[in-house]
Amino acid sequence: MSLAISMSKTEIIDSVLNDFSEGYFSLYYENRRRLLLELAKEYDLNRTQVCELIKQYLGGKEAQSPGPEDEGVLTSFYRIERNLRHALKPKYEALFERLNMHPGGLKFLTILRADILSIIAEENIASLRALDSDLKEKLGTWLSPAALELHQITWDDPASLLEKIVAYEAVHPISNLLDLKRRLGVGRRCFGYLHPAIPGEPLIFIEVALLKNVAETIQEVLWDDPPIPESEATCALFYSISSTQPGLAGINLGKFLIKRVITLVKRDMPQISTFATLSPIPGYIQWLLSKLASRSKLAEDDKSQSSADTSGSTFWENLFEPEEEKAIMNISEEFAAGKNGMEVMLNLLTSKNQEWSKSAELLSVLKTPLLRLCARYLLHEKKRGKALDSVANFHLQNGAMVERINWMADKSEKGLHQSAGIMVNYVYRLENIEGYAQSYFSSGNIHASDEIRRYVEVLFFL
Amino acid sequence: MSLAISMSKTEIIDSVLNDFSEGYFSLYYENRRRLLLELAKEYDLNRTQVCELIKQYLGGKEAQSPGPEDEGVLTSFYRIERNLRHALKPKYEALFERLNMHPGGLKFLTILRADILSIIAEENIASLRALDSDLKEKLGTWLSPAALELHQITWDDPASLLEKIVAYEAVHPISNLLDLKRRLGVGRRCFGYLHPAIPGEPLIFIEVALLKNVAETIQEVLWDDPPIPESEATCALFYSISSTQPGLAGINLGKFLIKRVITLVKRDMPQISTFATLSPIPGYIQWLLSKLASRSKLAEDDKSQSSADTSGSTFWENLFEPEEEKAIMNISEEFAAGKNGMEVMLNLLTSKNQEWSKSAELLSVLKTPLLRLCARYLLHEKKRGKALDSVANFHLQNGAMVERINWMADKSEKGLHQSAGIMVNYVYRLENIEGYAQSYFSSGNIHASDEIRRYVEVLFFL
Incomplete structure (x- = not known):
């Protein structure tokens, strides 16, 4: 097997590549893992060569400052730069490139990467992650749209x-x-x-x-x-x-x-x-539950610490508007319990079999806050300047806008679990796609309809 | 135009790429040349950043010798390596990558490279050659067979x-x-x-x-x-x-x-x-003429310097066998002149309209030496360990063998001019393709039939 990898330094031999991929398919998880680790660790860089070239590079730079006139000197300078660039290419890249040229090789590489991803999902192995990022980059350019x-x-x-x-x-x-x-x-x-x-x-x-x-x-x-x-x-x-x-x-x-x-x-x-x-909102409930849990706890801590201080200057924020809070606290005890609206909601959403979705009373009470918070989640919750929700991020980076959110739009168990049954319409307008994509890319701007924006403005007036 | 290039740092905008390629097509040679030079010189590396990263790299390496155990240290080490690799990528690579993703972009890149090749064929510009080698590498991986x-x-x-x-x-x-x-x-x-x-x-x-x-x-x-x-x-x-x-x-x-x-x-x-x-031998006559010219001159110099010394220990080699030399010198003066066989041959081959090919007498005299020297050219003349003839090199690296050379196989003006009308059959045998390609690649071995090998053995017995 390691013979098959080191082969990559010489001419392509189809049969060797075939043997390699067939051999790989015959391996079980543990042996694939060992093979991939060996590939990542033993076939990355020749670091001695890199250091040698770095010395040449620094030497070359000192010998002539940026007076880029002498073509002869420049030529050797570009050559060193190129050699350094090549030396910094991990050796396994050559194997990837050969496989890409080989019939069936691209498919094999996607399988290889799927295995790598499942390994690094479980173990944090730096060398394997470096290999993955290299392979991902390569696949990205090979699969040109x-x-x-x-x-x-x-x-x-x-x-x-x-x-x-x-x-x-x-x-x-x-x-x-x-x-x-x-x-x-x-x-x-x-x-x-x-x-x-x-x-x-x-x-x-x-x-x-x-x-x-x-x-x-x-x-x-x-x-x-x-x-x-x-x-x-x-x-x-x-x-x-x-x-x-x-x-x-x-x-x-x-x-x-x-x-x-x-x-x-x-x-x-x-x-x-x-x-x-008509899109799912896969991260909404997960985000909401964690917010509810932490805020509800803060609210209780705050109350117990300074029950005298009734001003609004507390660190915690009630996720609900007063009307909503009242309605939630009025839910009959048959269905719900909790010291405040947030705890009640938390209990309802985590109850077995999504029982809340079967009661007309609960649906009517929960509809307003769940829609409003969903709009907030979609328009304002971000991670590294991009929408937190993965599907939202996908459509926004493609140049769509958030148009409308729909109550009880997906009553499947998965739909209720992910997003309390709410779905969202993103709209693509050909004349805006490039502009929206660009402004989302450069400054994280999320374009949205007035309708959905209205949900969130209320929040800002609070 | 330079706006179009620097755009490559942000999100892809189709219209900008379209403008760029349309703008390029509207330019004449001189302005294309200027644009390409600017691309090569102003959009290559950020060398300050490279030096900065090199310092980090050397620092990182010293801080921990190759005891690859601590995943945290390793992670940051791989990151520096990756950043250095990226910093060494010329900026114009990003433009190439974007164009590759863009409809029509790949075709545009081949036209761009054709222009680059015609510029560097005339002028030796180091930065443009560096750009060309980068683009060639990219195109090679994108055009995976x-x-x-x-x-x-x-x-x-x-x-x-x-x-x-x-x-x-x-x-x-x-x-x-x-x-x-x-x-x-x-x-x-x-x-x-x-x-x-x-x-x-x-x-x-x-x-x-x-x-x-x-x-x-x-x-x-x-x-x-x-x-x-x-x-x-x-x-x-x-x-x-x-x-x-x-x-x-x-x-x-x-x-x-x-x-x-x-x-x-x-x-x-x-x-x-x-x-x-059935292949042409594009470099044969060019090679033969330069050999004839230099050897013929040496022969004359040698004769005039030491006419007494008749031994064979001279630096020059007669390209002909004694029988061939005799036959050539016997050609009637109506057709040919020269102090020795090589000079006669040189004069004949450079004569206007390939007159030699119209005379039955000349054809019969020249056939043997031209075929023999052609076999020698194909099997023994090399450049950096590979066949000097470009078509021979192409088929040999693909795993073919040299099977047979054929007299008067291409009587077109081009055929007579390139190879005195000789053509060659290379043969591909499926069972040998990989082995032959590999041995040619690694040690320059040229596989040939016994028939063609016999032409060259005579030469060695001399």
């Missing part, structure tokens, strides 16, 4: 391809063949990106519904309504986008896919004027 | 594609539509490599004739014989391979193309057992 083929997936496609769609649909699982057929039938579209080196398997695919209006709930898209005649549609709704390759995590192909699909649909169906999504 | 589509070019292809075949055929120019149609008809094949990001235009294509025997002359392939029924063919003859993109010079796609075509033809037509080329 300009080289990807946009393919409309239909019921006429090979079963081997459709089977992949069923297996990889990550947002709204496909329950049976009928479900799949409907998603590929009248009033629906499904587009995938195929790479010539990974045939028969889209790297990423998107599902589209052609509708009269931007849908508010996923139920109406997936189940309730029969499709309308396509000629009557004015809206293309992206209701699911799924990546099929765990080994391509962090490489954003979706952005290009969405842009190309918009251009294509617009060309084929000029009557379509709205391009929107 | 695994991502290229093998397409059989037929008379049913769009005229816009066939037009490119006519325009780019570099070996045996296509004279008219009938000629093209024949090359795509019965008993012929033409295969091209298409890249998804450069649609409608093969990057490289190869022309194949299905024959009973390995052809000895290009005339019989292109003109003389009507094609045989394909079922009777036992040999696939590669008679032309042409690259369409000057900007991809030095990136060997032909190797992968030949291998895939062999596999494909073998699968479709199992009766084909021989895969051979």
